[in-house]
Amino acid sequence: MKKIKVGAVSYLNTKPMMYGMQNDAFLQEHELVPDYPSKVAEMLKTGAVDVALVPVALLKELPEYFIVSDYCIGAEHEVASVCLFSEVPVNQLTAVYLDYQSRTSVALAKILMKEFWGINPEIINAQDESYRTKIAGTTGAVVIGDRALEQRRLSTYIYDLASEWQAMTHLPFVFAVWVSIKPMSNEWISRFNAANAEGFLHIDEIAEAQKYPVYDLKKYYTHNISYLLNDEKRKGMEKFLAFLNA
């Protein structure tokens, strides 16, 4: 039998959703392909994977897509791992590097710069990891994922992009959703949802297993990231997509 290829974001924030997929029964029928978000987006777009946790910003590039899970990477409070980092307040920035691993957060940062902060710094698309060392003076950078949790310890100013979005729109934000290009059966969708759900019964265990001294993962999994794709989050997602299409 041909395995269903599942593209997944390789950051710590997906561990609770991936927990229920790390068992023989699931892995007999599925192949997990982890990578950073912009790579996962490319994999789904080119058909290298069948289903993937993709940046919401990708959706406008897909002629047709199906959201196949009630779980997502979202935030109803500060997200902690998607921030604009700098050494000066945002209105003094003259240049901002954008994370090459991101599709959604870099688009969100551009919306906030234009619509909320009213700033117009030079935008530089980072090409590799070295850009984080350029955060200095009036140059800032958007960093996402585990590297953002690390950057929190280094930077003076930390603008949490989920919090700023909520201040602007009064809506939660969705960074990534599980999507397929071809429709999946209802039976598969309910099994996939059950696999996604499993880890939420084991949050303490998952957080402790990572041995991650950089950030409190229990807080990250229960307060910062909000995993259920409910109606409010769908509204937030529609609003973000409307900004992208404007």
Ligand SMILES: C=C(O[C@@H]1C=C(C(=O)O)C=C[C@H]1O)C(=O)O
């Ligand atoms: C909250 C996060 O969301 C991520 C941000 C993404 C993006 O900016 O394109 C894509 C997938 C999410 O996993 C994070 O990884 O820190």
